[in-house]
Amino acid sequence: MATTDILRNADLFGVGSYTIQEAARLLRTPAVNISRWVKGYTYRRGGKVHTSPPLWRAQWPAVDNGKMEIGFRDLIELRFVKSFTDEGVGLLAVRNCLDFARELVDDEHPFSTRRFRTDGRSIFLESAKLTGDEKELLDLKRRQYAFGQIIDRTFKDLDIDADAVARWRPLNGKDSIVVDPNRSFGQPIAAESGVPTIVIAQAVEAEGSQERVARLFEVSLAAVKDAVRFEASLGTA
Secondary structure, eight states: OOHHHHHHHHHTTTSOOEEHHHHHHHHTSOHHHHHHHHHOEEEEETTEEEEEOOSSOOSSOOOTTSOOEEOHHHHHHHHHHHHHHHTTOOHHHHHHHHHHHHHHHTOSSGGGBHHHHHHHHHHHHHHHHHHTOHHHHHHHHHTHHHHHHHHHHHHTTEEEETTEEEEEOTTTTOTTEEBOTTSGGGOOEETTTOOBHHHHHHHHHHHSOHHHHHHHHTOOHHHHHHHHHHHHHHHTO
8 A cells, every 4th residue: 555545544534434325325315416415516507518516525535436435524514415405495505504604613514513503593694695695595584493493403313522523323313323433434333332234234134033133243132123223214215
């Protein structure tokens, strides 16, 4: 391994690693959405081709083969983008808010910060004021309460350390399943044992017995059940 690769890997230790498809599965959204948000896209309007850039610079550096990996903070930012767009917030409003919050919070990934948890609603309104778009501002004012609910709901299963999101508890906020960039490269795991949930679920399918898998991996039966339930929820999303 080249010295530059070693240094890069050292710098990115604890970042987490996800392909576009993995992120789409965890966030229960089409991969094309993830790709558009983190890679940008082109579109044609009025006979001209326009380019929409990525919403932010991903944690992992770009590679020459066109494939892309994103980090844990990218994943959490995407989760917020999905939450807002699911509620009908336009992508332009989300982009404006990101740009404003990035400068205000001084963080490339502002949605996943403690500051956004407390001030997210006002940040959205202030970013709309800066655009001068009265229609957008009026729409955001009408949705102030809804924004507060979205932010509170999205942060409910996130753990914050040092002013930024450090872990995600994706099974309805339960402590049994975690997504932690410092463990298993950020893949979903049974919190107590560290065994990836997909490994547990596949073992149950192969063995035909949750009790047998619990003994095999020396984990609790409850952890096995939660892992299976979590993986099943992703598969049907």
